[in-house]
Amino acid sequence: MASKVTPISGFQEWLPRERIAEQYVLDTIREVFELHGFASVSTRAVEPVERLSDQGEDADKEIYAVSRLAGGDDEARLGLHFDLTVPFARYVLENSGKLTFPFRRYQIQPAWRGERPQRGRYREFIQADVDIIDAAELPGHYEAELLLVIADVFGRLPVGAYQVHVNNRKICEGFYRAIGIEDVIGTLRIVDKLDKIGEDGVASLLLAAGCSQEQADRCLALARIRTSDTSFVQQVRALGVSHPVLEEGLTHLASVMETAAEHAPGVAVADLRIARGLDYYTGTVYETMLERDPGYGSVCSGGRYDALASDGKRTYPGVGISIGVSRLLGLLIGEEGLTASRETPAAVLVAVNDEETRSDSIRIAAALRSRGVPTLVAPKAAKFGKQIQFADRRGIPYVWFPGAGERGGDAVKDIRSGDQVDADAASWTPPAADLHATLVTPGSSD
Template identity: 60%
Template sequence: MSKPTPLSGFPEWLPPQRMIEQQLLARIARTFELYGFAPLETRAVEPLDQLLRKGETSKEVYVLRRLQDSGGDADLGLHFDLTVPFARFVLENAGRLQFPFRRYQIQKVWRGERPQEGRYREFLQADIDIVDRDTLPFHYDAEMPLVVGDALRGLPIPPVTIMVNNRKVCEGFYRGLGLADPEPVLRAVDKLDKIGPGKVAALLTETAGATDAQAAACLELAAIAAPDASFADRVRALGVTDPLLDEGLDELVRVVDAAAAHSPGLVVADLKIARGLDYYTGTVYETVLAGYESSGSICSGGRYDNLASSGAERFPGVGISIGVSRLLGLLFGRSALTVSRAVPTCVLVALTDEDARPAAGRVAGALRSRGIATEVAPAAAKFGKQIRYAERRGIPFVWFPGADGAADSVKDIRSGEQVDADAAVWQPPAADLLPVVSAAVTAGS
């Protein structure tokens, strides 16, 4: 077989990186569960008409078809996020769910965009959503950033800032300016960080029919940001009035005030946040990692009142998604995370000869039964060689069988300390039981 060519945009972590990923996922899931979110997994494919009706472009969706069937299942595509399939799941199972329904979902999604650092075609997301029947109380919008803040604060990563806005603020302001169709304005403003205010102003005049004065006012609104409710006064000072604008400002103040009481500094009101998908109707969130701001958002979401609806039934929701692969890709790219050892194994049981393998297996079994990850040496060799094997693997302890009726012993190969031990009761230090993930220490830190 010739050497395979790597596929860009489909990350495959090395085992130490995968252990880091698994530990981070476990901590995230635990935080979600502490807030009462139940786990869910949905299918990987959805009908294309469902995938494409809420703002995603066809060029970003992967179509599912069989190799030997040119027609195949071309009406199916791989999901590009977890919100659309979740909305479909709610509609199909509404009679069996208790509302408000709180779920978390950690699953891969696929998106056909240009791969770059931290941005992939296949990636893992960790989502939480709350949906209710008919109406969803607004206090859930304020809860979302608190959950994510707690989840991310429990990880060995730089601090995060969650930027919040409300589409009602934007839409009400645009209507108050005389721009009747807010969608092209939102799409243009959403590109501010990518193309800058000059090009956004040109885009507003070209695609949204804005005058130069209207475009300037839209940019003035987008420039407002504050860690407290003072943003509302700055918006009102712009002199634009509209009932929807007032409603959005009141809601956004509630989100910012709730976050300030729970986690000061976690949330900032940033009125340039728009979110590109059309299904958001109110609060929207984006999150940046300290030191990685230029890489964009690692966590986003918002309120959607009409995504899950069928006939007269409506299931409004609010959700937020952590881009796990995106976050890890950025951190791995700077070697910013480390794990205390490259394998789960805590103990290597040494072999005197191959005849001793059954006895070594019994020792390993006794240790494993108490939650201590153990493997038996791959081959009988001089103990020095077996110790070097453990060192190369990062295994901290080597277990030696007792000779001529003597007790077994275990050696910490880092310190050289060796003590008699019984596999039925011996316990490693708590810090060595499992690999420990931590932020990498860099020179000067």
């Protein structure tokens, strides 16, 4: 295999230290999801193409089709999933008789979209999702609860300040209907472009879609409302529009904001221009911006959907959020240099005195591992200076010298300080801070 090796645009891979930082983030997310009682689900990478292409947002253009290279398939056409919500909805339908509802699941897997790679957007990316799905009816308090889950996750990650922007599609839907706009989804899609094309751009598109100037102005007036408490309700009322669906949306969003204020103060912003691109959302929608770089886009998004999972007889409404792990790490690791304190899990390198006594070193390593200490045996019985250098290059803090202690015992050296002490592999343990690689945030290393 001597062909040329080049990266593939949009498919990100990390070096070992960066990967340890990624694992730290993935492990933290999983830990919090499990603390909140979400059960893990892992779905296959492929779905029938017709299930994927049914989800709006020009989904077709982004789908990667999968087929056997040699041909001869008589099967359904398959595609790689572009998110984890669509496969989860299918999983719920397929296993509905075997699941206990309300069903809380988390899912951390890659997804794929064939779109043009750009900053924060990849063709292969890891998502970390939680969803709560119920049979027939889903209590509204789950829409507030997910916000608290996000707050718990982000509070444990090195992301700095962030805010979850929350809206309720019913506010937009009721408002649009009240002012005479019929095409709610089409209007939401246009308003969703505010960040990219600005108010003038959105106004033009709304006019082109058949809105009057007054309708367009009122859509923009609604989208301008953003409050860190429940005062958005008064601001909407001041626009002089009323509709039962609008009222329902205001009540729900106010309730979400109140729960957030009580249990995760400072995290949520009611932001009435948040629309989300996907068609299936029907209630609360979320987007999460990092204060250090709001223009980077949302790193955690989701919302409530009422009809995504339906088999024609029963419908399973749900609410979910998805952390864009690859997008988040593209910033933290890729741009800012978040990394790990060493490039291997090993805390100890056991030196080899000579190849004839390699067995002794293997036994020492096994003893340390049996008590949870990640340990390597040196590759060669080289001079000790070389063996220490081997550890140093990888960031391994300790080198173990068989037989170098007093009375024939062993000794272990902290190669950072040079301190060497007698040690017994049956009992010695490194300090907790050295046992596993730790996160190194840029600028914190000295």
